Amino acid sequence: xxxxxxxxxxxxxxxxxxxxxxxxxxxxxxxxxxxxxxxxxxxxxxxxxxxxxxxxxxxxxxxxxxxxxxxxxxxxxxxxxxxxxxxxxxxxxxxxxxxxxxxxxxxxxxxxxxxxxxxxxxxxxxxxxxxxxxxxxxxxxxxxxxxxxxxxxxxxxxxxxxxxxxxxxxxxxxxxxxxxxxxxxxxxxxxxxxxxxxxxxxxxxxxxxxxxxxxxxxxxxxxxxxxxxxxxxxxxxxxxxxxxxxxxxxxxxxxxxxxxxxxxxx
Ligand SMILES: Nc1ncnc2c1ncn2[C@@H]1O[C@H](COP(=O)(O)OP(=O)(O)OP(=O)(O)O)[C@@H](O)[C@H]1O
Ligand SMILES: [Mg+2]
Numbered sequence: 001x002x003x004x005x006x007x008x009x010x011x012x013x014x015x016x017x018x019x020x021x022x023x024x025x026x027x028x029x030x031x032x033x034x035x036x037x038x039x040x041x042x043x044x045x046x047x048x049x050x051x052x053x054x055x056x057x058x059x060x061x062x063x064x065x066x067x068x069x070x071x072x073x074x075x076x077x078x079x080x081x082x083x084x085x086x087x088x089x090x091x092x093x094x095x096x097x098x099x100x101x102x103x104x105x106x107x108x109x110x111x112x113x114x115x116x117x118x119x120x121x122x123x124x125x126x127x128x129x130x131x132x133x134x135x136x137x138x139x140x141x142x143x144x145x146x147x148x149x150x151x152x153x154x155x156x157x158x159x160x161x162x163x164x165x166x167x168x169x170x171x172x173x174x175x176x177x178x179x180x181x182x183x184x185x186x187x188x189x190x191x192x193x194x195x196x197x198x199x200x201x202x203x204x205x206x207x208x209x210x211x212x213x214x215x216x217x218x219x220x221x222x223x224x225x226x227x228x229x230x231x232x233x234x235x236x237x238x239x240x241x242x243x244x245x246x247x248x249x250x251x252x253x254x255x256x257x258x259x260x261x262x263x264x265x266x
């Protein structure tokens with residue numbers, strides 16, 4: 001049975017879709033059969049990051065409403081043959097997701113895939129609860145600023161209250177991803193550091209992704225940064241994928257002032 005991994009956040013625009021795309025590529029490169037689903041109804045993004053927007057015919061709502069079957073809607077990635085993508089619908093009706101239909105869809109996918117990555121809308125959007133209620137694991141993305149961290153903290157509370165696992169007395173595995181960290185800004189006291197964020201969220205860390213202007217270029221090209229051998233952010237995504245499958249890999253020493261990372265982690 002496949003594992004459902006939901007990539008989520010409190011605040012919008014913190015890097016969920018970018019992480020979902022690169023993590024999914026990473027997991028598939030590590031030999032897992034992966035499907036990544038865009039649950040951000042009305043706003044398509046993931047297709048652009050993966051470079052698959054021209055291949056879309058059907059979407060996740062078409063599958064749930066029975067207008068096509070799953071194999072008609074699933075799009076195979078161009079590079080990673082183990083990776084499939086299920087696009088979001090562009091309907092303006094954001095409340096179209098139905099709890100039971102989401103459940104049936106995910107149960108179906110679990111039979112065929114090792115990992116089901118859900119790119120969730122931000123915590124305040126409708127559709128958010130549908131993307132977390134069946135999660136086995138949640139990756140909570142935050143940028144290192146007070147408002148994003150505060151919103152992430154709220155979302156953690158919602159996951160603990162509203163997920164199916166929580167209702168059954170179990171716990172959704174939760175990890176924090178800190179995105180867009182700028183070591184110089186942390187050093188000069190103008191940005192929260194890793195430990196500051198972890199102190200507030202009180203959850204284990206699974207990755208720190210540096211701020212990297214190449215990410216915007218890679219999205220424009222429709223080629224995930226993952227494949228860029230010179231990018232520190234790409235290396236961060238590779239390490240997150242490895243940690244998700246249980247490998248114990250050290251955290252990246254981000255370039256910045258020397259010794260910065262060591263100090264953060266004691
Ligand atoms: N590490 C990074 N360095 C630089 N830019 C980044 C980084 N991560 C994401 N971005 C940029 O930030 C913007 C938002 O990223 P993304 O779409 O992944 O966020 P999101 O959380 O999915 O947003 P939404 O809540 O709207 O779905 C994009 O322009 C993306 O290219
Ligand atoms: Mg997004």
